Amino acid sequence: MKKIVLFLSLALVVFFIACEGNQPKPVNENDKSFDSGQVKPATSTSGGTYGSQSSGEVSSATANDTSSTGAKKVPEIEKPAELVDLEKAYEKNPNDQETKKKLIQATYELGRKIEYDDKLPPFVKYPQALKLFRRTLELDSNHKEALAEKEQIENIYRSMGRPIPQ
DSSP: OHHHHHHHHHHHHHHHHHHHTTOOOOOOOTTTTTTOOOOOOOOOOOOOOOOGGGEEESSSOOOBBOOOOOOBBOOOOOOHHHHHHHHHHHHHHHHHHHHHHHHHHHHHHEEEHHTTTTSSSSHHHHHHHHHHHHHHHHOOOOOHHHHHHHHHHHHHHHHHHOOOOO
């Protein structure tokens, strides 16, 4: 009888020791593998291209900011210096067709990059991409790709029963 009790006690100890090594580890912010899906603030405001930032970086606004209405504020994605320069050049001379053409293309391409960036959460990338596609269509109402992307995002919002971001 003593042998059975001793054997069972030893078996339980071995079982608990073996199971203890498989316990899930708590996740904390210092853990390098931690990916909360939260938006990180941009580290630079000196322009560059969207692709030169670490993916997922946006301006200093955070995902938890709220406006006076209590709704989440969508962080603004920093525009590349090239796009900012094109916007300024177009404002100075709206009749320059070459600048307008470059601005249309750069705006559309940034919208596509943001829309399909897997590192950005949906509540950031889709409203930002939608803004850029709308801007592209302001400049060129016949831009088929921008129109298709805009309609796709709007249809996704409709299918979820959510309001379309302005």
